[in-house]
Amino acid sequence: MMLLDEERTFYDLLEVSPDASPGEIRSAYLRVKAAYRKDSVALYSLIDESETTELLKKIEEAFHVLSQPELRREYDTRHGTLLGAAPEPAPVQAKAPAPNVVSIDRMPPMDHSASDPSILIPPTTDFERRGTDLSSRVQHGPSAFGPAFDTTNEAHESDSIFNPAPEAPRPAPVAAPARTENPIPIRHPSDAFNEQAIVQEVQSEQEWRGPFLRKVREARNVPLEELSDYTKISKSYLIAIEEENYARLPAPVYLRGFITQMAKYLRLPHEKVSQAYVARFNAAMAEREKQKRSGLR
Amino acid sequence: MDGSVKATLKEGQNPFETLTSVQPTRVKQVWAVGGGKGGIGKSLLASSLAITLARGGNKVVAVDLDLGGANLHTAMGVDLPVQTLSDFFANRVQNLEDCAVPTGIKDLQIISGAQDAVGVADLGHMPKVRLLEKLKELDADFLVLDLGAGTSFNTLDFFLYADIGMVTLLPEPTSIENAYRFIKSAYYRRMSLSRHLTPIRHLIEMAMDAKNPRGIRSPADLFREVNNYSPEMGLRLKEEIEKFRPKLIVNQARTQTDIDIGFSVKTVCKKYFGLEMDYVGYLDYDSAVWQSVRRKRPLLLEFPNSKLVSSMDRIVQYLIKRHGHLRTDLF
Structure with missing residues (x-):
């Protein structure tokens, strides 16, 4: 095996947290699958075909299980990945990855220095909070990606998303650039946010x-x-x-x-x-x- | 200022590492733009980041560290300054500040790279350390470093010195290949410089040589070797890997597929290197760029209505919001 990141669970494989919604799981599945597609230029010079075939198989398996509530519940119970609902003596597997499981996608690294490192922090996905102006986003041309970079005037409604806890000492660089806009992370087109937008259109x-x-x-x-x-x-x-x-x-x-x-x-x-x-x-x-x-x- | 000291102490695990940074530095954050290949828009990106930061009311110094091929000043629309880093290295100027010249944009200065001096391109260790020390003392909130092409130790060290290191790539195989080479080199270089990993430095250095006797071909191989050597070092290696978080920017995106390449590269890097990269944004392909280059004017000023202006704003905002607190503890 030439790959370093030996994913511990199906969730790791799909790069989602154990409490991801079905929509998140589906979009993560599409995103990860796209990375290892045969013609994916992102593999060039780094990962060869025999490895991607293997990976794609695992990704399919992970999605197969996680996309079906019944199978997913069973998997969670077996692996102790379900937060809260985990069986009383938490299996060892669930414990091991915990201290390092917080990825930068979810929290800035300083944030968990103050909190208990063994607590799994769910991702703060922004689209859930930003679902208010869907209709205005949907009209932005055929590119499904358009809305992701859409700039809005909702002043600082989503500030807390990326900010570390306020008590964290933070020599914040002084002023933000003149044109104040929300820093919106790039959203993959398969992101559940876009899915929401398209669902509305499909209905009408x-x-x-x-x-x-x-x-x-x-x-x-x-x-x-x-x-x-x-x-x-x-x-x-x-x-x-x-x-x-x-x-x-x-x-x-x-x-x-x-x-x-x-x-x-x-x-x-x-x-x-x-x-x-x-x-x-x-x-x-x-x-x-x-x-x-x-x-x- | 207090904040910056505390932050450094908090993030640095080993008190020894923080010794050098206990002195409050004037500069709040250092950003670097790299990416391996030439002609992928590093200078454009660096100048645009610097201009965007300066327009946001920050004091910024853009530093051309493409030793031997400096052209950041051209991207900024200024003539080659009389005093450049060559003069600094040759001790012809007393202070690094003397090399910083105004750009005509408020709060933005530029230090130009050495153009001429033979030998500067392969700078020794001591002058490099001196430069890095002096950089942090400059009167600026942000430094934006424009790095040269290639994967020389100098370029890698400047990249690793930055609090935010950005890897630029174009959506084409040659650029992706070089970006991976750059990431790989920076990755191994970072590990080999880390004080936490001194006991396994020989293994890391072996991994840097593609034809090493132990057949370490990939980070996974290295990890396996290190674990054989000592499981504790394996754990430490993993921790060090997790601390290295380069940012990714896709330039000249023409289609959705091009934009998606950023996500794929991020996923692949996680898998291959165990790295958490952050895909911070993309820039559309824009013909305004070469026009502004020909006119030797900064893109953001020459074409204020270009979509790139708002893309840059968004990237800068995002970086400050999300990574504005980062401090590198390597140097």
């Missing part, structure tokens, strides 16, 4: 046009390759569907199947999606037929 969507399907796909961080692998539909068809490029689409009976597959993988109401899409397609084809005929006359 009627037309299910190609660009919207693409938006959902991107928000859920599903690359075309992955979608193509799963649905067994060639990428060129997927692209044509997303672009509403009717000339390149197959007959309605196939198209309906394609859309259904796509929608299923993207976790959309597939019946509604295929119905709306195919109806639009049929209307457009009929229109074209009509024009052709009138042209002939």
Whole structure:
């Protein structure tokens, strides 16, 4: 084994804390999986394929277990990773990683110097607190990432997120830069925050046009390759569907199947999606037929 | 000032380590921009960070530590100062302050790197230590160090000296390869300099040599060797690794995939090195950059409406908020 970070639990593997929500687990899974994807440029010169194959297998296993409440509970009980609900004599495994488990993602290092080092500190995820202005964020273009860097005027509402405990001696560098904005950490597109935003849109969507399907796909961080692998539909068809490029689409009976597959993988109401899409397609084809005929006359 | 002393003491485990830092220093925090490869925007990033900090009301000195290839002054839009670090090393100036020249931006000065002097590029240990000592005494809140390409010990030491060390990379294989090489070199260098790890220094130095007899090829190999040597040292090694937290910035991002590379690199580094990196931000690819470079004007001033301006603000805010209290205890 060439890798240093021997993850102790499935949670470590997915880089989440044991009390992560299902949404957090899913987004972490997508993020970690993307890092080890075959064509991931981030592996270049450091980690070779035999190791990533092994890792990807473990990641799938971890997600398989943690994404199902029943299996997850069982796993937590067995490994003592469930906070509070841990069985009385806490298993040794749970104890061991505790002092070092606090990552910088969650707390600045000084913060836990004052507190009991053996206490597992849950991550402070900012999106939960910032869910108020979803609607305004959603409109920021097709990039699912847009909202993450969106600047808002909610003055210092999220200050406490990164600040160490106030009593920590901290020679704070004097003034912040002139343009006061919230320091928003970069959010991965698969982050549950974006998921929330897209869910709202999905609920009110009627037309299910190609660009919207693409938006959902991107928000859920599903690359075309992955979608193509799963649905067994060639990428060129997927692209044509997303672009509403009717000339390149197959007959309605196939198209309906394609859309259904796509929608299923993207976790959309597939019946509604295929119905709306195919109806639009049929209307457009009929229109074209009509024009052709009138042209002939 | 009191705060800074206490913070140093609190973070330093070994009282010996803090001896040198017990004297309150004027400078609050040192930031360094590195990344291994040339042409990835280190000078642009360093100058933009410095300008952003200065505009926020901090006193800033930008220091060009690309010894032998200095061009931070150009990115800042100033002519090569008469007095540079060459003069400091050659003892032609009395004080380092004499090398700091105004940039035309309020509260921002620049110390330019040596351009000429042969031999300065491979600076000895003593002049380097003297420089680092004098840097901390400068009349500034922040120092922003622009590092050269490559992984020479000097560059690595300047990087490790900083409280916040930023690794810059472009979303392309060559740059990522060099970024990993840089991180790996800085990583081993840091371990070999750590006083806590003196008993295993020979193993760390062995790991730095790619063709070492014990076949230590990766941090995991080193960790295994160290554990064989002494489990306690293994634990200490792990602690030292956890203290090293470089920051990551992706430059010239054109697509979402480019932006995501930062997350992937972070995950891969955790796995391979056991490092907790913080992906602090990305900068979009922007054609305004080369235009401003050609005009020899700082980007932030030449194109105040560029998206890069707000990206820089965000990165700086984030760094201060989240890492503004950090103190390195290595030097």
